[in-house]
Amino acid sequence: MSESEQFCTFLIGEFRCALPVASVLEVHAHQRLTPVPLAPETVAGLLNLRGQILTVLDLRRHVLERSETLSAEPMTLVLDRDGQPVALLVDTIGDVVRCRSGALLPAPETIPRRLRSLTRAVIHDGDLVTLVFDPAAVANVSDATPSLSRVGGVT
Amino acid sequence: MSRDELAEELREFLLESSENLDRTEQDLVALSYGAERHEVLAATFRTLHSIKGACGFFELEHLTRLSHEGESLLAILRESPELLDDAVTQVLLDLLDGVRRYLAVIEATGGDGDETEAELCDRLRIVREGLQAAPVQGLSPNKAPAPRPEVQIAPNIVVFSPVENLAPDAVPSHINLLDQAIRVDVTLLDRLVNLVGELVLVRNRTLQIDSVLADADLNAAVQRLNLITSELQEQVMQTRMQPMESLFVKMPRLVRDLARSLDKQVRLATSGGDTELDRGILEAIRDPLVHLLRNSVDHGIERVEERLRVGKDPTGHIEIAARHEGGSVIISIVDDGAGIDPVAIGERALRLGLVSADALGTMTEREKIELIFLPGFSTSEEVTNISGRGVGMDVVRTNIEQVSGSIEVSSEYSKGTAIVLRIPLTLAIIPSLMLLVASQRFALPQLPVVELLRLERESMADELASVGGSLFLRRHHQLLPVVDLGALLELTEPVSLRELSIVTIVVVQLGGREFGLIVDRVVDTQEIVVKPLDSFIGAVGVYAGATILGDGTVAMILDVGGIASRAKLSLDEVAAADQASVQQVVTEEEIVLLVDAGSAGLVAVPVYEIERIEEIAAGEVQQLLARPVIQYREAVVELVTVSELLGDASDLPQTGQLRFLVPSFGVADRVVAIREIVDITTIPAVTSGSTIIGGKIVNTLSLAELLMAKVGGEDVGV
Known part of the structure; x- marks a missing residue:
């Protein structure tokens, strides 16, 4: 049991995803964002978190196909990124699950290509498959050109 | 001990x-x-x-x-x-x-x-x-x-x-x-400034709550809080101020050593050392200033024998001067050296592939000199020999712009070079205009704002012109380029001049030249605390940062320089819109109102001759001394038809609605009756005669000339 890790799970569309609890600073219900015109598409806007301005990345835009509609009231997950927090939009935030490190399996070839760069491992729990994201990759999704990876996912 | x-x-x-x-x-x-x-x-x-x-x-x-x-x-x-x-x-x-x-x-x-x-x-x-x-x-x-x-x-x-x-x-x-005097750790001062920044935000929020609650006691307390906060802010900012002298002290030695090693004679004069600047900014301009000075000694000032040959004082002179101007500090570095050869600069840029031969051909000397700011222009040694100037100027410019400053170079070949830096006093808290663009709030630093204009429909056509797809504002005998902010930020479709009833334009200046920004509305002015942006939002290029407003929401701070470059409104283009070329545009093209003038047919009237277009019921026309008159703006004015102006009989309709043009010049007692406004369009400028618009022959006429002629020639009715 000592070799176990906790994950914060969340839903994006059909996907059950997770991030290590240690990388998640806080979670929030839907908040009003300030849009940033001309910013990359994954930038949902800016958020005032107790006097600190956070960039909010819409992780859903990266994970989902372009055609899928996004829910109007996403939840916000604040992630640590080298001491500079960044916020992520996800559909719903779920439970914290504990998982022995042995239960983490390598990401299978079958997951869509656009998710492969984000996914560090998967957790199989019966029928449930949870994608475990790499916090650093997730926190920088707009650094990688999102449109390209999306194209990759379509083909 | x-x-x-x-x-x-x-x-x-x-x-x-x-x-x-x-x-x-x-x-x-x-x-x-x-x-x-x-x-x-x-x-x-x-x-x-x-x-x-x-x-x-x-x-x-x-x-x-x-x-x-x-x-x-x-x-x-x-x-x-x-x-x-x-x-x-x-x-x-x-x-x-x-x-x-x-x-x-x-x-x-x-x-x-x-x-x-x-x-x-x-x-x-x-x-x-x-x-x-x-x-x-x-x-x-x-x-x-x-x-x-x-x-x-x-x-x-x-x-x-x-x-x-x-x-x-x-x-x-x-x-x-x-x-x-005591020594205080700079990090402590920085923390103080940050805290005061937060306090300013709370103050703003409190002011907003106060205006909603309208409680007398609360109001008094809030006003007091407001005053104290402002004063505290001012004083704390003052602690960060340092005199330019602290930069200047290092300069004489630098110049001396460099001149010695290059075997030149250079005398450096500094003035305005007591001009104070935020220490963060001071720190940021240290390297650029050293660089510019080095350039001056290295490439600007000639060797003694060369100076003697061209009849100059063997000792080269460099002067650094600092002074306050408005909310900025102006630092000038002037030398009496060889100056910059625009031709050599142009050739160099061409060879490096930084400009095309075509573009170079149309460039003014000033524009050519500004090529030294292009990245990659001048890393090689060769250029220093040819152009005599400009190593790493792009870096200098970037550094200066990072502190919201600007840099300008002017040079007279063989006479010398002047470089002028314009630097804001402080960065942490800045007075800003709050703008509404496509219903979103933006902050625009007040520093570059020159004036706010509100154009109403009647005068708009007169002051705003669309030339070759770009908007220009007629202002003090020049045309200023106008940027439609909503469209630039891809929030709205480009404005159509014809559909607007009121336009608000913020005129800003950049590098000594002005341009306008079309916004929905200017809400108010606020002291805002600048917060830095994530790198990939900063990379968008049109934002200087973000700030938190009184109600806790975040607003983007617009960067005038970034907007100008996104609008491809480079300084050169702004310059191109300067007098000479613009005058040409103005005289070559004219915006006219195309009107149906009854028996006189279609006529085109220059919009600048029209102040307003009004409507009245035909029944309201009265007769005075056998002339049709109406009451307009508490005066009695005569209705003249276009056919009359052209020498025919009056064809004033007796029924229905009448439209008339109020001239924009001094014939206050006459208005010109017309049937219908057909269009507003641009035609090649002609004072009088006919032209073809949309396949129809149109008389172009000048109301001013005709009305004046009538006043002068005939007895005046009223």
């Missing part, structure tokens, strides 16, 4: 010494400009002496030896200032550098480490012995460093009185001054 106290003393010693060294260096360099030798040498002696004294106290063996050697040399020089020549000055400057090197070691390790300056010590000794051997009047070779003057020097030894042989009574005169 405890360990801590000792460490504290040592820190004080380092600070004091480094300040004294800076000042001494400045004085020594000033010597070549003919400053009073004796005083300077005496001051240099005192600096060295106090360092030596403190060294004994801190048991710094090597620095003691070096400063002792220096002191001995200076003792001789002080007695015989005439011995000081250029070579000796150089040794003294080297001495200061050597002391600095030891100080750096002391700061890092607490001790003066290994003896690294033995060679310098030897040089000092050799020079001293050389001077002592020189048969100079009044110099007694065996005179040891005089003990007597030490009493006089005491007042300058501020903190370190442990030197035993100092007269204690000499110290007090300085103590008072010291009591007025």
Whole structure:
């Protein structure tokens, strides 16, 4: 049991995803964002978190196909990124699950290509498959050109 | 004395010494400009002496030896200032550098480490012995460093009185001054500024709540909070202000060393050293300023023989001046060197593939000179020989723009170069206009804002013109480019002049040139705290940061320079919109109102001749002295038809709605009746005659000419 890790799970569309609890600073219900015109598409806007301005990345835009509609009231997950927090939009935030490190399996070839760069491992729990994201990759999704990876996912 | 106290003393010693060294260096360099030798040498002696004294106290063996050697040399020089020549000055400057090197070691390790300056010590000794051997009047070779003057020097030894042989009574005169000032860690000041920034935000929020609640007691308290916050903010910002002098002090030495190594003669003059600037900004412009100065000496100022050949003073002059102007500090660096050859610059840029031959062909001299700011223009040595200027200017420009400053170069080939930097006073809290663009709030720093304009429909056509797809504003006899912010930010479709009823334009200036920004509305002005942006949002290029508004929401801060470049409204284009070329555009094309004038057919009237277009029921027309008149704006005005103006009979309709044009010029008692407005369009400018618009022949006429002619020629009705 000592070799176990906790994950914060969340839903994006059909996907059950997770991030290590240690990388998640806080979670929030839907908040009003300030849009940033001309910013990359994954930038949902800016958020005032107790006097600190956070960039909010819409992780859903990266994970989902372009055609899928996004829910109007996403939840916000604040992630640590080298001491500079960044916020992520996800559909719903779920439970914290504990998982022995042995239960983490390598990401299978079958997951869509656009998710492969984000996914560090998967957790199989019966029928449930949870994608475990790499916090650093997730926190920088707009650094990688999102449109390209999306194209990759379509083909 | 405890360990801590000792460490504290040592820190004080380092600070004091480094300040004294800076000042001494400045004085020594000033010597070549003919400053009073004796005083300077005496001051240099005192600096060295106090360092030596403190060294004994801190048991710094090597620095003691070096400063002792220096002191001995200076003792001789002080007695015989005439011995000081250029070579000796150089040794003294080297001495200061050597002391600095030891100080750096002391700061890092607490001790003066290994003896690294033995060679310098030897040089000092050799020079001293050389001077002592020189048969100079009044110099007694065996005179040891005089003990007597030490009493006089005491007042300058501020903190370190442990030197035993100092007269204690000499110290007090300085103590008072010291009591007025303390050293504060800069990080503490930065934290204070941040906290005040937060306080300003809370104040803004409180003001907003107060305006909603409308409670008298609360209001009084909030007003007080408001006042105190403003004052606190001002004072705290003041603590971060530093005089330009702190940058200037290093410059003479820099120029001197560089000129020496290049075998040139350069004299540097500085002025406005007392101009204060936020220390963060000061820090940010240090490197660019050094770079520009280096360029001036290196590539601007010619060699002596060259200067003599072209009939210039053999000594090149460089002047750095700083002054306040509005909310900015203007720093100019002017030299009387070779200037920049726009032709060579252009050729170079062409060869590097930075511009096309076509583009180069249409460039003005000024535009060519500005090519030096292009990234990659000037990293090679070659360019320095050809153009004589411009190494790393893109970096300089970037650095300056990072602190929201601007840089401008003007140069007259063979006469010299002037570089003007415009730098904001402070960055942390800035007064801003809050704008509404496509219903979203944006902050625009007030600094570049020149004026706010509100154009109503009637005057809009007169003041706003669309030329070749771009909008221009007629302003003080020039056309200013206008940027539609909503469209630029891709929030709205481009505005159509015809659909707008009111336009709000914020006129801003950038690099000495102006342009307009179309916004929905200017909400108010606010002091905002600038917060930095994530790199990939910063990369968008049109934002200077973000801020938190009184209600807690975030607003983007617009960056005027970024907007201009996104709108491809480079300075050059703005310049192109300047007088000459613009006048041409204005006279070549004209915006006209196409109207159905009844029996006179379609006529085109220049919009600038029309102040308003009005409507009235035909029944309201009355007759006065057999002329149709109406009451308009509390006056009686005569209705003239276009056919009348053209010499035919009046064809004024008797029923329905009448439309009439109110001329924009001084014929106040007449308006021109028309049937219908057909269109607003642009036609080649002609004063009178006919033109074809949309396949129809249209008479173009000037209301001004016709009305004036009528007034002059016939009896006037009313």
